Amino acid sequence: MSHRAHSRLIGAAAAVTAAALALVGCASSAQPELESGPRGGTLTVALAAAPASLDPANMEQSTSPFAQPAYDALINVAPDGALEPGLATEWGFVDDQNKVFEITLREGVTFSDGAELDAEALVTNFEHLDTGKSNVATLVNGGNYEAVDADTVRITWETPHPLAPQALTQRWVVGMVVSPDAITDDPDGLATETAGAGPYVLDSAQTVAGSRYVYTARDDYWDPASQHWDEIVIIVMDNAEQRLNALKTGEVDYALGDLGTAGGAADAGMQVLYAPTIFYGLSLLDREGTLGSPLADVRVRQAINYALDRETIASALLGEYGFATEQTVVPSEPGYVEALEGTYAYDPEKAKELLADAGYPDGFTIPVIASTSSTAATLSQVIVEQLAAVGITVQLDARPGPDYFAAMTGGTFAAAVVGYGSQPMPMEYDGLFGPKAIFNPLGSTSSTIDDLMAKALVASEDEAAELYQQIETELVEEAWFAPAVIAPVFYLAGENLAPVSVSVERPQAPLTELAPAE
Numbered sequence: 104m105s106h107r108a109h110s111r112l113i114g115a116a117a118a119v120t121a122a123a124l125a126l127v128g129c130a131s132s133a134q135p136e137l138e139s140g141p142r143g144g145t146l147t148v149a150l151a152a153a154p155a156s157l158d159p160a161n162m163e164q165s166t167s168p169f170a171q172p173a174y175d176a177l178i179n180v181a182p183d184g185a186l187e188p189g190l191a192t193e194w195g196f197v198d199d200q201n202k203v204f205e206i207t208l209r210e211g212v213t214f215s216d217g218a219e220l221d222a223e224a225l226v227t228n229f230e231h232l233d234t235g236k237s238n239v240a241t242l243v244n245g246g247n248y249e250a251v252d253a254d255t256v257r258i259t260w261e262t263p264h265p266l267a268p269q270a271l272t273q274r275w276v277v278g279m280v281v282s283p284d285a286i287t288d289d290p291d292g293l294a295t296e297t298a299g300a301g302p303y304v305l306d307s308a309q310t311v312a313g314s315r316y317v318y319t320a321r322d323d324y325w326d327p328a329s330q331h332w333d334e335i336v337i338i339v340m341d342n343a344e345q346r347l348n349a350l351k352t353g354e355v356d357y358a359l360g361d362l363g364t365a366g367g368a369a370d371a372g373m374q375v376l377y378a379p380t381i382f383y384g385l386s387l388l389d390r391e392g393t394l395g396s397p398l399a400d401v402r403v404r405q406a407i408n409y410a411l412d413r414e415t416i417a418s419a420l421l422g423e424y425g426f427a428t429e430q431t432v433v434p435s436e437p438g439y440v441e442a443l444e445g446t447y448a449y450d451p452e453k454a455k456e457l458l459a460d461a462g463y464p465d466g467f468t469i470p471v472i473a474s475t476s477s478t479a480a481t482l483s484q485v486i487v488e489q490l491a492a493v494g495i496t497v498q499l500d501a502r503p504g505p506d507y508f509a510a511m512t513g514g515t516f517a518a519a520v521v522g523y524g525s526q527p528m529p530m531e532y533d534g535l536f537g538p539k540a541i542f543n544p545l546g547s548t549s550s551t552i553d554d555l556m557a558k559a560l561v562a563s564e565d566e567a568a569e570l571y572q573q574i575e576t577e578l579v580e581e582a583w584f585a586p587a588v589i590a591p592v593f594y595l596a597g598e599n600l601a602p603v604s605v606s607v608e609r610p611q612a613p614l615t616e617l618a619p620a621e
Contacts (some may be wrong), residue, residue, distance in 0.1 A: 107574055132574075143619035146332040149346040149358040153313045153339045159276040160235025167276045171614045172318040172335045173215065174279035174299035177206060177225075180272040190220060190280055200561050201263040206271075208254045212325045214282035214298065215304040222250035223260065227283035229258070231416055233289065238541075239534060239605050243271035263560035263569070266529050273613050302615055311582045314339055331618040343477070350597050357600060357617055361477055365424065368595040376492035376603055377591035378610040379425045380433055380525050383482050384411075384586035385471070389517035390547040393522030396517035397467050404582035406457035408447035409532060411495045412439030415449075416485055417588045420478070425590040431535065433525040433589055435607045436570030454493040466494025473499055473520035474507040478590055485519045486587070506508050514544040525589070525607075528571040532556050536583060549576050 154166035159174055176190040193207040212220040226248040235242045246258040258267070259446040271278035285298035287514045295312060299306040303318035310316050316337040321331045338355060340346045346358040347367055360368060360375070384409065392399025414429035415515050429446050432438045458466060474485040480501060487497045502510060511519045523535055523542065535542045538553070553573050559570035578584065592610055605611065 113420070118442065122390055139426050141619050141621060142330065143334055146357065146614070147338065147355045148337045148614060148618055149338050149340045149349055151339070151341050151343075151346075151359050153316075154585070156289075156294040157297055158235065158356045159233045159279040159281060160237055160240065161294065162237055162276045164237070164239045164276060167274075168278055168611075168614055169316060169337060170279055170297075170299075171273065171301070172303035173297035173301045173305055174281065175277035175301040176273035176275075177271040177280060178268055178273075178278060180269070180274055180609050182604040182606045182609050182612075184267055184606070186272065189278075191271070196265075196267075201265040201267075202260050204258045204260075204264065204267050205251070206258070208256070208257045210254060212300050213323060213487070214284070214501050215321055216284055218282045218284040218298075220280065220300055221253055224251050224283040225280060226258045227286055227612065228280050229256075231281060231286045231510055232277060237276055239270075239275050239277055239315060239535045242530070243267055245518050264525055265560055269527065274609065274611075280617050286462040290467040290582035300325070302326070303335055303592060306334075316413045322514050329615065331615075335614060337614075340416075347595065350595055353597070353599075356597045357603075357614075360595040361594070362421070362424065362590075364595065365593050372598060374600070374603055376594040376596060376605045376612070378590040378605050378607045378609045379421075379591045380607055381522050381590050381592065382428060382431050382525060382586045383478060383522045383588050383590055384520070384584060385486065386519045386521045386542065386584050387517075387582065388519060388543070388547070390581075390583055391545065393545045394515075396469060397461065397463055398517055400461045401581055402457040402461040403463065404585070405447070406454040406461070406493065407490065407495065408582050408585045409450045409454040410490050411447070411455065411486070411585060411587055412449040412489060413447075413587050416482070420481060420485070421588055421590055424587050424593075428586050428589045430575055431523065431525065431578060431586060432528065432575060433607050436525055437568040438575045439529040440572045440575050440579075443576060446579055447582075447585075451493050458464050458494060463494070466496065468496040468498060469517050470498040470500060471518045471520060472507060472510045473501045474522070475501050475503050476522075479520055479522055482587060482591070486520065496598065512544045522590070524592075524610075528574060529556065529560060532574075536578065547583070549581070581596060 150168060152166060154162055154169045156162055158168060159170050162170055176189045178194060179187045179189040181187055190209050190212060191206045192209050196202050197205050208220055208225060229248045232240055236524055246260045249257045249259050282298035285293055296307055296459045302321060304322045306317040306323055318335045320333050324330060343361045343364045347364040349355040350358050350373060365375050387397040387398050387404050389396040397403045400418055417425055417427040429443060430439060450475050473479055483499055487499055490497055510516060534540050538546050538548045555574050559567045562570060599620055601620050603612050605615060
């Protein structure tokens with residue numbers, strides 16, 4: 104079975120339009136009956152980078168595991184992508200344009216500081232989110248928030264927000280709810296303290312910011328059956344080999360992995376958790392020639408795509424852990440188009456012909472920004488070699504994380520090596536390729552894509568899926584990107600943990616779901 108075929112079998116596609124999501128939200132308000140397994144002492148987790156803030160409103164999404172122990176989300180997402188009740192028991196749109204959304208809250212829930220969860224508390228939370236700096240706040244903020252009754256909140260936006268239910272899950276920090284008392288009394292303190300409705304609370308006396316974070320189980324948590332540990336400890340280790348060694352010695356139980364450590368973990372009998380969800384490749388940023396580069400010509404962008412030997416890259420770089428692609432979304436995501444597979448089958452001669460037709464028979468030189476992270480760095484070198492074979496000289500500028508991101512979004516590079524997690528198409532529009540997307544720093548526009556997205560945001564489920572496919576087709580045919588592979592994020596679990604479930608629909612298991620082996 105091919106990697107693409109294997110990926111298509113990983114879970115059913117998640118519904119992303121208002122109609123389907125509203126149906127998912129029609130859930131029972133009763134507290135779930137859960138069987139509690141053995142409760143462990145300490146779960147120790149090793150992650151690569153510390154958060155700048157513990158406040159969900161100011162937290163960068165990649166550091167969200169540091170919020171998970173303390174902050175429950177309004178909605179939960181299961182491994183198969185199904186949406187389930189969290190702090191909210193019911194949710195859904197009450198209009199036909201995906202602009203008016205109502206949330207019914209669970210009764211009897213308190214925050215770790217003693218405040219009660221009610222409609223006014225959630226309104227305060229959303230207003231706090233509007234003032235924050237989280238890189239995913241735009242998924243839900245900017246609305247008018249109204250407490251309809253003691254347990255119901257209505258959000259009204261000026262523009263459609265069809266993915267609000269997905270955005271309010273534990274996958275995204277914007278779904279995590281903060282105590283209204285903490286927001287009112289000491290909002291700055293939320294950077295270093297927690298005040299959530301989750302199963303744990305940060306023990307500041309044992310915590311060393313930037314290095315070690317200790318969360319202890321709450322005695323008054325609304326769902327004690329899901330408290331699998333007395334405490335959760337997160338240790339910051341920026342070196343992947345160090346994290347693997349810590350797993351082998353039993354210093355930690357669960358850790359962020361990477362391509363370089365996955366094999367060693369598997370050989371040691373650990374659980375290697377992965378779901379291919381991140382597309383790596385080139386973002387051809389200067390699509391309109393703002394910087395005067397040859398990328399303004401679609402033939403040049405298509406030539407770059409033909410120059411990439413994706414199957415060889417996927418086999419050599421990822422092996423069993425990923426697959427080749429020309430698209431920005433994974434096969435399980437609405438918008439993926441199977442017929443586009445092979446659009447840019449490796450053909451260096453075709454690439455040279457297109458370059459000659461565009462006026463570059465001898466090729467050209469182009470500056471490209473790239474990250475020094477292991478997967479991106481390896482891919483960057485391969486891209487340099489394969490483009491050189493058709494006459495394109497890449498001036499590669501590789502920089503570490505924050506410096507790379509600042510340069511990539513600064514509007515001074517014609518192209519960038521990117522890794523971008525596959526998302527529902529409206530989220531990719533907002534973050535990756537829409538005119539205001541942060542990954543589109545030169546503001547490339549397409550009236551075709553904009554019109555299709557405007558229709559999709561208010562369409563039925565089936566209609567939206569067809570429109571998403573038309574958007575993906577436009578992106579591929581106009582060669583806005585040169586994707587190469589779909590790769591996973593790896594997590595490694597020690598033998599003392601019960602089996603952990605991840606999928607394309609939910610590539611990371613929440614820390615609060617990790618349980619001791621029986």
